[in-house]
Amino acid sequence: MxxxxxxxxxxxxxxxxxxxxxIIAGRKKSSDSNTQFLANRGLGxxxxxxxxxxxxxxxxxxxxxxxxxxxxxxxxxxxxxxxxxxxxxxxxxxxxxxxxxxxxxxxxxxxxxxxxxxxxxxxxxxxxxxxxxxxxxxxxxxxxxxxxxxxxxxxxxxxxxxxxxxxxxxxxxxxxxxxxxxxxxxxxxxxxxxxxxxxxxxxxxxxxxxxxxxxxxxxSMIGLYIDIIFLCIGGGMPWxxxxxxxxxxxxxxxxxxxxxxxxxxxxxxxxxxxxxxxxxxxxxxxxxxxxxxxxxxxxxxxxxxxxxxxxxxxxxxxxxxxxxxxxxxxxxxxxxxxxxxxxxxxxxxxxxxxxxxxxxxxxxxxxxxxxxxxxxxxxxxxxxxxxYALYVLCGDLMFVAHFPQVICALWLKCGNTYGSLAGFIMGLSMRILGGEPALKIHAVIKFPFYDEETETQLFPFRTVAMLCSFAGIICVSFITDYAFRKNIINRKFDVFNCYPVLKENTELNKDFLKLNSERNVQDDQNEKSKFLDDYKG
Known part of the structure; x- marks a missing residue:
């Protein structure tokens, strides 16, 4: 033909x-980073x-x-x-x-x-x-x-x-x-x-x-169907x-x-x-x-x-x-x-x-x-x-390992690096151990209703892995946050520097102003008090 x-x-x-x-649309405004990233926050x-x-x-x-x-x-x-x-x-x-x-x-x-x-x-x-x-x-x-x-x-x-x-x-x-x-x-x-x-x-x-x-x-497909629903709902949210x-x-x-x-x-x-x-x-x-x-x-x-x-x-x-x-x-x-x-x-x-x-x-x-x-x-x-199989697996990981991170970062006050890392490892491990036939990754953990012939998990195991990631972030963050703030664990063992030793007020003011600049929030006394309280633990 x-x-x-x-x-x-x-x-x-x-x-x-x-x-x-x-090209014409891109040249209508100045070319600073705010324009390139966010169109000057001007989209109607x-x-x-x-x-x-x-x-x-x-x-x-x-x-x-x-x-x-x-x-x-x-x-x-x-x-x-x-x-x-x-x-x-x-x-x-x-x-x-x-x-x-x-x-x-x-x-x-x-x-x-x-x-x-x-x-x-x-x-x-x-x-x-x-x-x-x-x-x-x-x-x-x-x-x-x-x-x-x-x-x-x-x-x-x-x-x-x-x-x-x-x-x-x-x-x-x-x-x-x-x-x-x-x-x-x-x-x-x-x-x-x-x-x-x-x-x-x-x-x-x-x-x-x-x-x-x-x-x-x-x-027999109901579990997989449920898994797809939650995968697409949660997996599409953090992009x-x-x-x-x-x-x-x-x-x-x-x-x-x-x-x-x-x-x-x-x-x-x-x-x-x-x-x-x-x-x-x-x-x-x-x-x-x-x-x-x-x-x-x-x-x-x-x-x-x-x-x-x-x-x-x-x-x-x-x-x-x-x-x-x-x-x-x-x-x-x-x-x-x-x-x-x-x-x-x-x-x-x-x-x-x-x-x-x-x-x-x-x-x-x-x-x-x-x-x-x-x-x-x-x-x-x-x-x-x-x-396509690689894209599917990465999409799974966005749901399993990334979606919980975003939600906890926005709403979990005690969230910290320890919890984030623990949740990431738990979610990633659970997903990989569940196997992926398209990539010839054999299942190590065979959940209920596992199909041996097609090597397919019919149980909503991705959703389980996502919940494990959530649990890891929340539990480990809460435990380490409590332990460091109450000095149960000496802060010198804080390898991720989540709970630094109290600095002078001038340094605190600098950190607070930097935080305000990054987050674009107003420097009022209430916000400042909250920041100082959190910093002091």
Whole structure:
């Protein structure tokens, strides 16, 4: 099959438009670190809602929803729905709190509570998760472009990554936010436009799925189903990509309302890919130009959206739909590289190594980080075709080992480095000992209902591991906090320096002023008294 020249031209035009809009949006403001990280905390309700929704509605969201509905039935859309529930909860309880305090990243409270080094350690979990996430969605986009336009897969991945990285490099969050608005509109138009053509194609006969489209939940799968619900609710809440937008909102109320509106928009965008998935299950692929297996394999189900666009739609509609898929991928890819670069520049480089770094220096560290993360994700996408399993494992670790850390950092007053480290080790160990068949990690702990044949844990063991992480943070923090404050353990054994010996008041004042500067809270007498009391133990 020859390269589809008109289709390629259409995609190139789309990429150019997105690139130009991103660069123009990024140049409208000064290029200090606050602009790059948080768009000067100037996002209003509409732009914030769109960029939050676009961040959630990525390539995995669209393709994964269609795959789940088409292959297993509507009841298995649980992952996407639960993810939205998690963001809804974060929008009500976490977003206003972190925006009110004025953090720069979600790692700020982690480093304030657990120490700079422990916060840096927690960063690596999200770093690997982001890299594999980026690689997975770029790989999926490359497959779509290769399928519909017959382009070289590697070239498709590289070009898509370069466009997303380019406008993020120049404009930071302003570029990402304003291109997200365009991308979300294109996602909606492209998918909705394709539905009538897909369903009027003669190959699609809904009678084939009239008794199966809802799906079923065998009793043996209930534990796994519960695990997926809690995994997606809790695992979606601690990501920096979400808080980058929350912290850039004009006020705490805008942060909350944008989260609610953005979640509503992303829930509505579950509908088009669900329809595509049902049509994919109802299609007789023998009646199309498709020359693969009539019964779709797991890999083919993962590409049911581009397959439906290509084989069930007219050429023009399929190219527009491909633009929607491309937009979904880039709206996630730009979020990933910016979020990772922001945390590295702020919480690793500036906080750990260069506290006195200039604004220009921080901006360039951010830009270099964006290039490195974008390049690393692209290399992984090109060399490791099966990165999805790695992404799933990292997503699990965000739920098991990271979610409890964020919650405790924000609400557990006695939380400290000892508890954080204990919880991290406990959660990580429990997850790994539970095994992961996709990575050929055999289960050491076999929970109830373990399936020996498939080596699958049917018990909600990830949720158990997450609760163990919570228990480790809370219990160890409480015990060590009590022991050091009551001098049961001499403070000279405080290896993490969580409870320093009382300094002179002048030093205390300096520390308090530094704390105020970091947290952007007013230096009033009540706050100062609380700080001094905590410091004295």
């Amino acid at each position: 020859a390269v589809d020249i008109p289709g390629v031209i259409g995609v190139v035009v789309f990429y150019i438009v997105i690139l130009v809009i991103g 309700l509409i732009v914030a809602s769109f960029t939050l929704s676009a961040t959630m509605v990525g390539g995995a969201y669209i393709n994964g929803t269609a795959e789940a509905v088409g292959r297993d039935g509507f009841i298995w859309i649980v992952a996407s729905v639960s993810y939205n529930i998690g963001i809804l909860i974060a929008g009500v309880f976490i977003a206003p709190k972190v925006r009110r305090i004025g953090y720069t990243t979600i790692f700020d409270p982690l480093q304030n509570r657990y120490g700079k080094k422990m916060g840096a350690l927690l960063f690596f979990n999200e770093l690997f998760a982001n890299l594999f996430w980026e690689a997975a969605i770029l790989g999926a986009l490359g497959t779509s472009l290769a399928l519909i336009l017959d382009l070289n897969l590697d070239l498709s991945v590289i070009i898509s990554a370069c466009v997303a990285v380019a406008y993020t490099f120049f404009g930071g969050l302003y570029s990402v936010a304003y291109t997200d608005v365009i991308q979300l509109i294109l996602i909606t138009v492209g998918l909705v436009l394709s539905i009538p053509f897909i369903y009027t194609n003669k190959a699609v006969d809904l009678s084939r799925v009239k008794d199966t489209w809802t799906g079923s939940l065998p009793p 920096q990509a979400y808080y980058q937008r929350v912290l850039a909102c004009k006020s705490p109320s805008v942060a909350r309302n944008a989260s609610l509106l953005g979640t509503l928009m992303s829930v509505l965008l579950l509908i088009p890919p669900s329809f595509v998935g049902i049509a994919g299950a109802a299609a007789d692929w023998n009646m199309t130009a498709y020359d693969g297996n009539v019964t779709l394999s797991a890999e083919e189900w993962a590409s049911v959206v581009p397959m439906s666009l290509h084989f069930l739609c007219p050429r023009v509609v399929s190219v527009i739909g491909l633009g929607a898929v491309s937009a979904a991928v880039m709206s996630s890819a730009d979020s990933i590289v910016l979020a990772t670069g922001s945390v590295f520049a702020r919480n690793i480089y500036q906080t750990l190594f260069r506290p006195k770094a200039t604004e220009r220096e921080i901006v360039w560290v951010l830009r270099v980080s964006i290039l490195v993360v974008g390049a690393a994700g692209t290399v992984i996408a090109l060399t490791v075709r099966s990165v």
